[in-house]
Amino acid sequence: MPSKMLQFVRVGAATPEKRGAGDRRRDFREIYDGFDPAQAAAQAGRCSQCGVPFCQVHCPVHNNIPDWLKLTAEGRLEEAYELSAATNNFPEICGRICPQDRLCEGNCVIEQAGHGTVTIGSIERYITETAWERGWVRPARPRRRWGQSVGIVGGGPAGLAAAEELRRRGYEVRVYDRHDRIGGLLIYGIPNFKLEKSVVERRVGLLADAGIELTTDFALGRDASLADLRARHDAVLLATGVYRARDVACPGIGLSNIVPALDYLIASNRHGLGDDVPAFADGRLDAAGKTVAVIGGGDTAMDCVRTAVRQGARAVHCLYRRDRANMPGSRREVQHAEEEGVEFHWLAAPEAFLDDRAGRVAAVRATRMHLGVADATGRQTPRPLEGAHFTLDADIVIKALGFDPEDVPTLSGAPELAVTRWGTIRIDHRTMMTSLDGVFAAGDIVRGASLVVWAIRDGRDAAAGIDRHLATRRQARLQPAAAE
Numbered sequence: 001m002p003s004k005m006l007q008f009v010r011v012g013a014a015t016p017e018k019r020g021a022g023d024r025r026r027d028f029r030e031i032y033d034g035f036d037p038a039q040a041a042a043q044a045g046r047c048s049q050c051g052v053p054f055c056q057v058h059c060p061v062h063n064n065i066p067d068w069l070k071l072t073a074e075g076r077l078e079e080a081y082e083l084s085a086a087t088n089n090f091p092e093i094c095g096r097i098c099p100q101d102r103l104c105e106g107n108c109v110i111e112q113a114g115h116g117t118v119t120i121g122s123i124e125r126y127i128t129e130t131a132w133e134r135g136w137v138r139p140a141r142p143r144r145r146w147g148q149s150v151g152i153v154g155g156g157p158a159g160l161a162a163a164e165e166l167r168r169r170g171y172e173v174r175v176y177d178r179h180d181r182i183g184g185l186l187i188y189g190i191p192n193f194k195l196e197k198s199v200v201e202r203r204v205g206l207l208a209d210a211g212i213e214l215t216t217d218f219a220l221g222r223d224a225s226l227a228d229l230r231a232r233h234d235a236v237l238l239a240t241g242v243y244r245a246r247d248v249a250c251p252g253i254g255l256s257n258i259v260p261a262l263d264y265l266i267a268s269n270r271h272g273l274g275d276d277v278p279a280f281a282d283g284r285l286d287a288a289g290k291t292v293a294v295i296g297g298g299d300t301a302m303d304c305v306r307t308a309v310r311q312g313a314r315a316v317h318c319l320y321r322r323d324r325a326n327m328p329g330s331r332r333e334v335q336h337a338e339e340e341g342v343e344f345h346w347l348a349a350p351e352a353f354l355d356d357r358a359g360r361v362a363a364v365r366a367t368r369m370h371l372g373v374a375d376a377t378g379r380q381t382p383r384p385l386e387g388a389h390f391t392l393d394a395d396i397v398i399k400a401l402g403f404d405p406e407d408v409p410t411l412s413g414a415p416e417l418a419v420t421r422w423g424t425i426r427i428d429h430r431t432m433m434t435s436l437d438g439v440f441a442a443g444d445i446v447r448g449a450s451l452v453v454w455a456i457r458d459g460r461d462a463a464a465g466i467d468r469h470l471a472t473r474r475q476a477r478l479q480p481a482a483a484e
Ligand SMILES: Cc1cc2nc3c(=O)[nH]c(=O)nc-3n(C[C@H](O)[C@H](O)[C@H](O)COP(=O)(O)OP(=O)(O)OC[C@H]3O[C@@H](n4cnc5c(N)ncnc54)[C@H](O)[C@@H]3O)c2cc1C
Pocket: 097, 098, 099, 153, 154, 155, 156, 157, 158, 159, 176, 177, 178, 179, 183, 184, 185, 186, 189, 190, 194, 218, 219, 220, 221, 239, 240, 241, 242, 265, 299, 300, 303, 442, 443, 444, 445, 449, 450, 451, 452, 453, 455
């Protein structure tokens, strides 16, 4: 049989059909369709089956990409799915929202050679969507039960990946979350046009079917202390993410209609899910008919500008203090935002918010910046350009400057829990255990604001660490009995 691989010399790189900007501005549906079987096989067949697969090296969960691409090219989709699911708990989610240009696809050898990357993310999504359609995705079933329980605080990707892995290994698992829905930023942060909520809800349903207990409206610090959870479970995992929004220090920052990004996105996501959202209904968190200014250049800022477009904003501006090449968000997201009509002001930072004499923001006065010498991290520091100012009208300003960790030791009533100087939880990276015996941590609360795929990786590593810890405890319980 002739090889179906190495077709990159004949077949060009292609993504699935992307909806036109005019169409997608009108709704919150995902912007890409899926591949059909012929397209997926043809695109998978472009892989050059490298001896050293840099795509796999740069994928945080080390997906076995070349092998599942080969299986897809050969039409062996069930095997491709088994292989893909072996390293990633939520492959169809990563296929949609990983910044592939910085991870697997950016390091694809044929991309580096100028032929255009294998469109790995879209193929990963295709494999798992096919698996869902054909009933190959099944709840984790423990082969044996150890009678030990794990409490997981945080129902985001880190907590959920750990929950699934621990259930599979035979533990009773309970996930606690302070929100009324499970999913973390997958459900309340990331908008529908990147990741439809039904995709997340389907996964949460699968975890419930596996026997994982999901407890919502339960906040560590309010409904239980860390000591309570340690008494209730044999091990505890903290996967609480980072939620303290960074602020802008400018005159006028206290004006109404200057809102934190997550408040704005949560309101929009809740509205999309059919909830009653008073601050959306009365217009405070709805951009319809307004001029919007978003401050920031990361993924959160991109989600805000694109949400505002879809809500029917009159105009949407994005101010970022560095240039396009130095922005932290995915290049692909900026391109989507530009296509959808967002106006970017690179090298621009707010210096004051001006009011409408009724306590509401009416405009942003901004300074033009230039990039100065590099700091200790190697990044050039933005500096204001003397005398270069401009003013933008704004009916609503959205602050999207990133997130820091909350004070977990204090809020959980465990001041002895060690944290780093950034406030993230300190762990032993070999075991994922914190400074407290039997308490583990994973995801953004350990790394700082990061990516879904890194949260999944951490959740899997934490599950392995917890499994080793609980196995040691079982051994210790057996030993005295054996000695008798
Ligand atoms: C707007 C936005 C867009 C993003 N877009 C992308 C993207 O496109 N691609 C990508 O890879 N990454 C993206 N990210 C980053 C990604 O969402 C996070 O890195 C990832 O969700 C971290 O997972 P986690 O499980 O550590 O935390 P989270 O997803 O934040 O989940 C933590 C959970 O813990 C719960 N919790 C917190 N404190 C308590 C408490 N005291 N008691 C009980 N529960 C608690 C929270 O309610 C939450 O459900 C985005 C982030 C944001 C904010």
